[in-house]
Amino acid sequence: MQRIYYMNIHSLEKDKARLTALLDDERRERLDAFRKEEDALRSLAGGLLMRHIAGGKMIRYTEKGKPFVEGGPFFSMAHSGDYAAAVVSPRAQVGIDIENTEDMRGGNFSSLAKKAFHPDELRYFNEKPELRRFYEIWTQKEAFAKMKGERLGIGLKTFSVFSFSVPPFSQQYEVGREQPAAYMRLFQNLDPYIVAVCAAESVAVESFEKIEAVARGIVLGKHANTPPVSPAAAPGRYCAGSWRGAGPDLCR
Numbered sequence: 001m002q003r004i005y006y007m008n009i010h011s012l013e014k015d016k017a018r019l020t021a022l023l024d025d026e027r028r029e030r031l032d033a034f035r036k037e038e039d040a041l042r043s044l045a046g047g048l049l050m051r052h053i054a055g056g057k058m059i060r061y062t063e064k065g066k067p068f069v070e071g072g073p074f075f076s077m078a079h080s081g082d083y084a085a086a087v088v089s090p091r092a093q094v095g096i097d098i099e100n101t102e103d104m105r106g107g108n109f110s111s112l113a114k115k116a117f118h119p120d121e122l123r124y125f126n127e128k129p130e131l132r133r134f135y136e137i138w139t140q141k142e143a144f145a146k147m148k149g150e151r152l153g154i155g156l157k158t159f160s161v162f163s164f165s166v167p168p169f170s171q172q173y174e175v176g177r178e179q180p181a182a183y184m185r186l187f188q189n190l191d192p193y194i195v196a197v198c199a200a201e202s203v204a205v206e207s208f209e210k211i212e213a214v215a216r217g218i219v220l221g222k223h224a225n226t227p228p229v230s231p232a233a234a235p236g237r238y239c240a241g242s243w244r245g246a247g248p249d250l251c252r
């Protein structure tokens, strides 16, 4: 079972100092280095979520920067704008990305799409070259990269998110023989944010929970917008737990 957590970074403002004291030295040093208050809050939220997930175990990082705890659970972190988010799975590698679909408004995201998207993705994007479509693809690519623990070197154009398994997991896709299949879910219930979660195995999503930190350091789970286990529908795409409608190779 996967659990997805998210935290509003502004909920931490009031008790920032006391909450920061709960983090390990490395994370505290990172927080100090941020010039912008919002960056520090995002990192604080990420640190608190990880602490909650690790349950007292030491948090380590791969060479490429993916955090993990020895013996599991598997997890992945992301932050954007007002939120930090995490996905946790006891038995499969996972990756998560969250993005504010209003970021880059007025920016040259079309040119970025041309540079980073696979031809199938570009075709879907070009049908309606809007930010939301851009981020639908972007978040899934990022979640896949993070599941694998990769960075930009992954070869973004070499794979299409439309080939991933999506509920009801009728299809598998492998980027090269050595690499695992990817099972993808896209959540659109935190509008205007989009959350993509990728897993190496088809694990059911148990919950999508809002987390709040309190000064005593206890991190409390609060159900909000529950249970958006089936993503809210993007027009013609992800409806009632199964994929339908538009998009190349999307709806098997």
Ligand SMILES: CC(C)(COP(=O)(O)OP(=O)(O)OC[C@H]1O[C@@H](n2cnc3c(N)ncnc32)[C@H](O)[C@@H]1OP(=O)(O)O)[C@@H](O)C(=O)NCCC(=O)NCCS
Pocket (backbone or CB within 6 Å): 042, 043, 046, 047, 064, 065, 066, 067, 076, 077, 078, 079, 080, 096, 097, 098, 116, 137, 138, 139, 141, 142, 145, 146, 147, 148, 149, 150, 151, 152, 153, 154, 156
């Ligand atoms: C490293 C990378 C994954 C971070 O992404 P980002 O958008 O800057 O930041 P996010 O908020 O989404 O994620 C940050 C978190 O990812 C985690 N992370 C860092 N490196 C990672 C890696 N190699 N694998 C998995 N997770 C990683 C960390 O926990 C980090 O949080 P922290 O700094 O608070 O500990 C990103 O820079 C990258 O290289 N992505 C590759 C995929 C890509 O290029 N996607 C573009 C889509 S078209």
